Amino acid sequence: MTTRPVDPNSVNAEAWHAYGEHHLRRGTVLPELERFDWGLRGIGPGAEILGDLAGRRVLDLGCGPARHAAHLVRAHGASVDAVDSSPGQHERARARYGSLPGLRLIRADAVEHLAAAEPYDVVYSVNGLPYIDPRVLLPALATALRPGGTLCFTVLHTNSRGDGPSPVVESRPEILRFAGGGEAVVRMWVLTPELWTDLLGEQGLRVEGIDVLDAPEEGNHASYRIFRATRPVRVSARPRTARGPVPHAALGVGAILYGPHGLLLGRHRRGTWELPGGTVEPGESLEETVVRELREETGIEAALSDVRLLGTLLDDVDGVVRMTVATQVTAWRGEPSDQPGERVGDWRWFALDRLPEGLFVCSAQGLTAWRPDLPIDHTPAHFTTYAG
Secondary structure, eight states, X not given: OOOOOOOHHHHHHHHHHHHHHHHHHHTOOOOOOSSOOOSSTTOSOOGGGGOOOTTOEEEXXXXXXXXXXXXXXXXXXXXXXXXXXXXXXXHHHHHHHTTOTTEEEEEOOHHHHHHHSXXXXXXXXXXXXXXXXXXXHHHHHHHHEEEEEEEEEEEEXXXXXXXXXXXXXXXXXXXXXXXXXXXXXXXXXXXXXXXXXXXXXXXXXXXXXXXXXXXXXXXXXXXXXXXXEEOOSSBOEEOSOSSOOOGGGSEEEEEEXXXXXXXXXXXXXXXXXXXXXXXXOTTOOHHXXXXXXXXXXXXXXXXXXXXXXXXXXXXXXXXXXXXXXXXXXXXXXXXXXXXXXXXXXXXXXXXXXXXXXXXXXXXXXXXXXXXXXXXXXXXXXXXXXXXX
């Protein structure tokens, strides 16, 4: 007998539908918020971590009965879209706040709404975000947050039994308890702060702070984290190490592969995101280095005639002059994959408006030589373009 794989989306949709219907039948009425509450009865920061909200375009993702959204409209002058996919929760919100100016109540799938919405200044979620696969949700969130915008959300870190977070991106069962009795099984992504930070960074979102919220009751191990992130106006770059390159490795190439799926970047074991490339070996032409490094690092094949030399970048690191030749590969065969023994892997395609934080300096310099309008900050380099 084969066991059918669990579909977290279906499990969660059914659970939240039951949860909303339960409270409609019960007639649950919650008190108005006097202070913005991130989920543990006033413990931790309030709405101040969202910044100045007056006149700002704000999204409440997984709003439930919309108390938080209504509070921000009334107390802070925000214009809030409050989104929830549960019919029961939406009905509760409409019955209470349906005529509140400045609040728009929307019943919709979160990812579908994000894909169609105009960008927001602020997006927040009180315990709603970890019910959706972050590999699906975070790209949509990054697109729906304007450059310079703020994202704040709470996630479960340790449940009441003391089960801690996972270092891998997969959902696990948790219990959703109903007020007045009853419960449902949900699927949640309960991940380590380091993993959440990496996932956000891959979408060009920079974590500015993480607050700890611990349950106040004796014997209750429940603990949450509030993530405060921004979509930077400009992307950062940094060196792999503080040491300069060794002299024989001071000449290298960086290969730009940009196509329908985006720009190809891999993650070095030291944490930087970078273009395929590497150092020139004795006897090689620059084009031969690009083709070899591309094959060795990613498994992708390219012809020498597909390599376009853009120009030379000169900077110095710890007293060593470093020369990097920026190149563009105009055609290739195959899909990128991690290669044994290589220091760079986890190859992914990135949209140019969602480049990850922590680009390797040489890659950042090459990208801005290729596209000067890209909002990337890096140490300066002298760029000499090649004719033709």
